[in-house]
Amino acid sequence: MQGSEETTGVEGEDKSTRSPIIRARDLVKNYGNVRAVDTISFEVMPGEVFGFLGPNGAGKTTTMRMIQCVSPPTGGTLSVFGLDVRDHPADIKKWLGIVPQETNLDPDFTCIENLLVYARYFDIPAKEARQRAEKLLAFMQLEEKADVPIDGLSGGMKRRLILARALINNPRLLVLDEPTIGLDPQARHLMWEKLKALQGMGNTILLTTHYLEEAERLCNRLVIMDRGKILVEGEPMDLVRRYAGDxxxxxxxxxxxxxxxxxxxxxxxxxxxxxxxxxxxxxxxxxxxxxxxxxxxxxxxxxxxxxxxxxxxxxxxxx
Amino acid sequence: MRRYFPVPTRLAWKVWRRNRDVFFKTYRVNFLPPFIEPVLYLLALGYGLGMFVGDIGGVPYVSFIAPALLAISMMNASFFECTYSSFVRMYYQKTYDAMVATPLSIEDVIAGELLWGATRSLIYSSAMLVVLVAFGVVALPSSLLVIPFSFLAGLLFSGIAMCFTAVSPTIDTLNYPAFLFITPMFLFSGTFFPLSVLPGPIQVFAMAVLPLAQVVTVTRSLTLAELSPVLFLYSLAWIASVCTVLFFVSIHLMKRRLVI
Incomplete structure (x- = not known):
């Protein structure tokens, strides 16, 4: 166990509000001979909504997977909360909330059970977990579905439940990979509303998206990636002015x-x-x-x- | 060291608890088969076929196959859990992906799956033991030792299963080990007839290589309360050592498959 190092990531709140949440330097990821991420550098600051845009195969999801400590980088350095992703995966993951691109809710459980079982993975005591789960279901407008199995949910509800699940551990960083993929306009707008609310509460959010409207609405800052490289970085309106004109x-x-x-x-x-x-x-x-x-x-x-x-x-x- | 050698932590039990919760949610479908299946085998083989077979080495046929039924249930409960069921969780339900997004590592996840496979072996063989005791075909109290032993045997078959799962490209290719490994073992491990009636080289092969042959040997010693110490200890040591090796090998193979 790595319990002794557990506190390294959270100590000194004052300091951490100024230093970047994520720092990537010359980050590289190869799959065999294919270079999926090619020497990228970026920083994400606390409280910011940071977007990754790019066509399919640009390397967005690969970058997310490295940040989530599930895919080891081939080269360069990557630290989250000031900890290296290679050496402290458990300490980092403890404070991450992940919304994956593919829905991976547990079909063997109901909505609330999904949250409770997930809370257990974070060592959250049962009573505390139930309180948080109920609050999150309410926040995501899913209270009525608490005891419904996953099969009985619409696509939009599933995405909202995944977002609720990602919040169960009060994460210091939310990583959203295509949070509104495959949703109809109503469901997408509701999801945006929730993300806006989370942003308003001061959460740091990292998101990838194909939907440029989504990026314009939500992101404070973003990068556009293509073929493993970062092409530009900036605030959405600045980028529009710079590359397309008003x-x-x-x-x-x-x-x-x-x-x-x-x-x-x-x-x-x-x-x-x-x-x-x-x-x-x-x-x-x-x-x-x-x-x-x-x-x-x-x-x-x-x-x-x-x-x-x-x-x-x-x-x-x-x- | 953690980077190079798979070291699961206590968090593996969180995965075990997830599987246990699902199991007890659907206990009606899970509990009936282990009670009905041994009754069918006992009636058909033990009493039906047993009429013609009579005794084997002074042991009534029904008592001869009773420990084999226990051993087979240990094998099936854990092997099929850690092949088809684990594959479904890994590949179709993406359960592992969801788990490794938490402080759980892939080592914890696989270790939890193996421990759960072993637990299923314990649950099923214990249920079956109740039936066999009711029929009076196993000796007491030595047969009670089958319960802890079934966990070890289950861990062995879980490890074997997880190795196959780790290298199986699709769920269909899991049919190869199921039909070409499990089925022959089911028949040729001293289960329904003693190994001694087979040609010498096959006997040696079975006792050297077949996991079920070892498990049957140990289980039969316990249910008949007849111990041949050398053979018993050999089989027990064989199971313990292969089980330990495969526990780590299967985690390593899974890590190789999933951490990319």
């Missing part, structure tokens, strides 16, 4: 419009039958296209993280 002009991509854009000399991209143009004065550009290029339609819209994402990672399908 506003984007979108129009039908007829040869006439493209010829027009060539004349203006502005940067543009053709996607299918649409063309996107970037300019410091998007409204002026839109008016010019409308007046002189005879487009079917043209409009100006807000730049989004999706624009940043696609311009950085390209439009090739990743499978």
């Amino acid at each position: 506003e984007i002009v979108e129009s039908e991509g007829s040869p006439q419009v493209i010829a027009c854009l060539e004349e203006t000399g502005c940067r543009y991209e053709v996607h299918g039958d649409m063309v996107q143009a970037f300019s410091d004065q998007p409204r002026v550009l839109a008016k010019r296209i409308l007046d002189t290029c005879n487009p079917g339609r043209v409009f100006v819209r807000r730049g989004t993280l999706e624009d940043v994402f696609l311009s950085l990672t390209g439009r090739d399908l990743r499978e």
